[in-house]
Amino acid sequence: MKLLLFDIDGTLLLTNGAGTRAANRAFENIYGISEAMTKIDAAGKTDPIILKEIFKNELNRDYSHEEAKELYKLYIPFLEEETSASETTVMPGIPRLLENLSRREDIVLGVATGNIEQGAWIKLKSAGLDHHFKFGGFGSDSHLREHLIIKAKERAIDHVDNGTDIQKTFVIGDTPYDINHGRAAGAVTVGVATGSYSRAELEEHSPDHLFDDLNNLEIVLGIFE
Ligand SMILES: [Mg+2]
Structure with missing residues (x-):
């Protein structure tokens, strides 16, 4: 898994x-x-x-x-x-990507966000994306992103069948914090330049994968094989 x-x-x-x-x-x-x-x-x-x-x-x-x-x-x-x-903007390709990933039996989806938990769910709901997620790690778990990522990994265990191991964790984010703390938490890191950092700025932090956005379904899904 x-x-x-x-x-x-x-x-x-x-x-x-x-x-x-x-x-x-x-x-x-x-x-x-x-x-x-x-x-x-x-x-x-x-x-x-x-x-x-x-x-x-x-x-x-x-x-x-x-x-x-x-x-x-x-x-x-x-x-x-x-x-x-006000209008919440959903990033390019995200609804299609999440729908696709949600159907996969070898994948479990969570969030790893600096938002406190209640705030995170409000934002996801405003974008119509909350139904894809059941758990996560939040700013209300820790001020350190590395620790909240680890918390999300612990919670993931409760959401997969008994005895199924989480073999690999991917952290997908738009800032150097996601990349550096994701790596520190033992995850494969995926940078995406849809936020306030450019592709070049993210590249300096050597993510395992780097995208301008997550709109190309085939290429993005390829890294989760
Ligand atoms: Mg972000």
Whole structure:
């Protein structure tokens, strides 16, 4: 059995700013500071790391567990609102690819994303892709992408038949974080230049496979044989 772990933002979809607007609103609501999230380069970072950077930028200190809880409590309904009010872009070829992979009996699909779990499901749902996934590793599991990838691998075991081994894990993502942490977690790494990093920038991190996008079904499926 092969496990395929997809990153969400920039890989499967783009929320076109809905995530940023929801985080901005949550931060403004509690701390009265506007556009806090807009100033952060969030690509490839986990939600806890993004939160740490926002606190450092705006308040020059770290956040407490309670503060994170309060912010996420507002962020989640704001994210629901923002994704409902705007269009989520699905990346080229993704629906066809996921439909194809979902039918394969030798493949199990999961996500490996820096989003906290509730946020991840809202984004996947807004793109109509949530039904392809039952589990994943999330920013709510760890601030370190390597660890949340390992968490997703552990959860995959519960989703395959008893006694079936996961022989190979693939991490598919749009940033150097996906490539470097995927490799550290023992996965085959697949870079895709549909997010904020160019093909050349991703190439510097030597992914095992590299694509401009995942639109060519035949070629993409070939790496999972
Ligand atoms: Mg990403």
